[in-house]
Amino acid sequence: MPELPEVETTCRGLAPHAIDRNIHQIIVRDSRLRWPVEAAVQSQTVGRSIRDLIRRAKYILFKLDDGHLLIHLGMSGSLRISDGDTPHEKHDHLDICLDSGFIIRYRDPRRFGSVHWTADDPYQHWLLKDLGPEPLSEAFNGTYLYERSRGRRSAVKLFIMDSHNVVGVGNIYANEALFLAGIRPQTQAGKISRPRYERLAQSIKKILNDAIALGGTTLRDFISGSGTPGYFRQELNVYDRGDQPCRSCSRPLRESVINQRATYYCGNCQR
DNA sequence: CCGGACGCCTGTCGGC
DNA sequence: TGCCGACAGGCGTCCG
Numbered sequence: 001m002p003e004l005p006e007v008e009t010t011c012r013g014l015a016p017h018a019i020d021r022n023i024h025q026i027i028v029r030d031s032r033l034r035w036p037v038e039a040a041v042q043s044q045t046v047g048r049s050i051r052d053l054i055r056r057a058k059y060i061l062f063k064l065d066d067g068h069l070l071i072h073l074g075m076s077g078s079l080r081i082s083d084g085d086t087p088h089e090k091h092d093h094l095d096i097c098l099d100s101g102f103i104i105r106y107r108d109p110r111r112f113g114s115v116h117w118t119a120d121d122p123y124q125h126w127l128l129k130d131l132g133p134e135p136l137s138e139a140f141n142g143t144y145l146y147e148r149s150r151g152r153r154s155a156v157k158l159f160i161m162d163s164h165n166v167v168g169v170g171n172i173y174a175n176e177a178l179f180l181a182g183i184r185p186q187t188q189a190g191k192i193s194r195p196r197y198e199r200l201a202q203s204i205k206k207i208l209n210d211a212i213a214l215g216g217t218t219l220r221d222f223i224s225g226s227g228t229p230g231y232f233r234q235e236l237n238v239y240d241r242g243d244q245p246c247r248s249c250s251r252p253l254r255e256s257v258i259n260q261r262a263t264y265y266c267g268n269c270q271r
Numbered sequence: 272c273c274g275g276a277c278g279c280c281t282g283t284c285g286g287c
Numbered sequence: 288t289g290c291c292g293a294c295a296g297g298c299g300t301c302c303g
Contacts, residue, residue: 076280
């Protein structure tokens with residue numbers, strides 16, 4: 001599913017088509033997403049203009065003249081620009097029809113994503129209000145991770161995937177960042193030193209920035225807002241490379257499971 | 272409070 | 288070829 005770079009890429013792809021366009025119509029073909037699509041998503045948005053598109057964590061915020069649309073892509077969701085003549089396909093659950101004739105089309109086979117409307121400060125929405133800092137902000141750094149992790153006994157991989165601690169880091173980039181930082185994923189978060197957290201924070205920033213620069217990672221079906229795949233897959237050092245040679249030391253990579261999630265690391269380079 | 276497991280849902284892939 | 292289980296990029300909720 002989309003992690004931060006894929007959501008950012010989606011946002012950037014949509015923005016030129018979306019900003020300053022008026023919402024002409026919203027078609028909801030299936031409201032049974034992670035959270036039911038409420039009537040307000042249609043009733044409060046039609047006739048409004050989109051003034052900005054902002055990413056917060058893995059949410060895409062459509063700033064309207066009045067209120068905000070919030071969209072999360074879940075595990076299998078995508079938002080892409082479609083021309084008005086393209087017929088909808090299976091799993092195309094919602095269309096945002098613009099006055100330009102283009103459609104922002106939401107597809108989500110597994111329906112783990114969701115769409116909301118809020119009149120109030122979107123950052124105070126119940127789904128957003130308890131989120132941790134953005135990983136690419138200055139507030140996120142080694143000192144923050146170090147202090148936040150004291151006394152935590154869970155695996156560092158889970159610690160950085162917990163959106164209360166830092167947002168946007170999913171399974172792919174958690175694996176990749178820990179490889180770059182030379183830290184074993186199963187290490188207890190509370191036992192890692194400050195200098196190692198400095199390196200981990202920098203690794204997370206680097207991996208996310210590099211992935212954004214290449215349009216994200218396409219494993220099977222991710223496509224950007226403008227319809228192109230991401231090219232970061234070829235840059236992955238460990239994810240989905242169990243038993244293949246480490247790109248740094250050539251020893252076979254290891255694969256294990258942490259909290260029901262596939263975990264990849266190099267037993268030699270990561271300690 | 273913390274940590275871990277579960278479930279939501281569909282599609283795909285590997286093994287038999 | 289067909290069936291069946293495992294697994295997949297997330298995350299809110301529940302339980303101990």
